[in-house]
Amino acid sequence: MGNTYDNFFYESADMLEDLSRQCKDEMESWGAIDCEALERPKSSLDAWDYCFSIAIGIAGANISTSEKLEQYLNEIHYAASGATGEYSKLQQFLAKLLHHQGDSIDKLASEKHFINRAHEAADIGYHRLLWGHDIFNLREDNPFKLMIDQKGIKGILQAVRHLIADTTSKQGLPLPGSSYLDFTNENEKISNYLIEISKKLSMESVGNKRNAQAIYSHMFTVRAQDIMSGGAIAGFAAMYFKIRDIDDTMRQLQFHLIAYSISFFGEALLGALKNDGIPYINIPLATVVFKKLAQLYYYSIKETRQLHNKTYELVARGDILANYVEKTGEDLTHYDNAGGYIAELSQGQNNVDSLIQAFEEDDPNV
Numbered sequence: 001m002g003n004t005y006d007n008f009f010y011e012s013a014d015m016l017e018d019l020s021r022q023c024k025d026e027m028e029s030w031g032a033i034d035c036e037a038l039e040r041p042k043s044s045l046d047a048w049d050y051c052f053s054i055a056i057g058i059a060g061a062n063i064s065t066s067e068k069l070e071q072y073l074n075e076i077h078y079a080a081s082g083a084t085g086e087y088s089k090l091q092q093f094l095a096k097l098l099h100h101q102g103d104s105i106d107k108l109a110s111e112k113h114f115i116n117r118a119h120e121a122a123d124i125g126y127h128r129l130l131w132g133h134d135i136f137n138l139r140e141d142n143p144f145k146l147m148i149d150q151k152g153i154k155g156i157l158q159a160v161r162h163l164i165a166d167t168t169s170k171q172g173l174p175l176p177g178s179s180y181l182d183f184t185n186e187n188e189k190i191s192n193y194l195i196e197i198s199k200k201l202s203m204e205s206v207g208n209k210r211n212a213q214a215i216y217s218h219m220f221t222v223r224a225q226d227i228m229s230g231g232a233i234a235g236f237a238a239m240y241f242k243i244r245d246i247d248d249t250m251r252q253l254q255f256h257l258i259a260y261s262i263s264f265f266g267e268a269l270l271g272a273l274k275n276d277g278i279p280y281i282n283i284p285l286a287t288v289v290f291k292k293l294a295q296l297y298y299y300s301i302k303e304t305r306q307l308h309n310k311t312y313e314l315v316a317r318g319d320i321l322a323n324y325v326e327k328t329g330e331d332l333t334h335y336d337n338a339g340g341y342i343a344e345l346s347q348g349q350n351n352v353d354s355l356i357q358a359f360e361e362d363d364p365n366v
């Protein structure tokens with residue numbers, strides 16, 4: 001009988017051992033899930049990342065608000081327009097590339113006045129806004145149509161040269177689509193809502209309209225100086241990533257977003273200090289900030305979805321393991337605590353001892 005009890009005990013132990021081994025194998029298989037496929041960042045931003053991104057952001061803001069650079073670029077535009085003067089070799093070289101004197105984009109209503117879309121004399125400070133410089137304009141003064149009419153197929157390239165050259169001027173190039181904001185004012189002349197906004201902001205800031213031109217140029221146009229600040233940030237960031245061997249997409253996006261945001265808001269603040277409280281708005285940089293923010297959101301959502309899918313995969317495997325454990329343990333006696341199992345072992349031993357004693361009493365040889 002002792003052998004029967006031992007067999008029962010060892011059989012139960014074997015079943016538990018087998019269950020334990022199966023659980024272990026299943027849990028080890030969870031490690032086979034390729035968590036690296038989640039494309040999570042190798043590391044988060046460190047102190048150097050924060051410091052350098054802020055530093056190049058500040059540098060970008062200073063580039064876009066530099067009065068010396070603004071004057072230097074404006075001289076390039078003067079030279080490209082055929083104006084005489086003392087220019088550096090670089091200015092002369094760029095002026096030849098961007099030469100646009102006599103282009104019909106800058107059509108004249110008279111010897112001293114540019115034309116507007118009503119074929120009247122336009123305010124010289126806003127003449128690009130009122131004629132020939134909006135690439136989205138589908139009317140007669142579309143810049144590409146004007147230059148093709150003037151120079152044939154070569155006019156396409158000349159229109160591009162002319163528009164690029166205008167970004168170097170202090171007035172800048174009007175925002176694409178701004179021609180659709182035209183209206184007829186109380187004097188029955190063609191104007192534009194951007195002009196009216198600029199005049200109202202000037203009135204609120206200094207009490208007159210003398211700052212309207214500067215406000216318009218720094219809020220509603222595309223300027224080479226603004227583009228250069230964004231390009232400088234991109235260049236410095238690329239060098240920084242190469243030096244520190246940073247190739248993680250998420251980390252680069254976070255770095256760029258900090259740098260571009262610092263530059264954008266820094267330029268706005270510096271502009272407000274220079275422009276009687278009216279901030280400078282860097283439109284090209286604003287689009288880059290929005291783009292980086294959208295990319296960061298996309299990658300974050302992508303990672304969240306991947307984690308969600310992997311979590312469900314682990315939950316499914318856990319359910320399989322739970323079902324296996326439940327099925328394997330159906331033939332085993334269950335107790336709420338360890339005391340029940342100990343009591344069962346003791347009872348089993350007592351039963352065996354009782355049987356042995358009974359056989360011994362019946363055996364006359366004992």
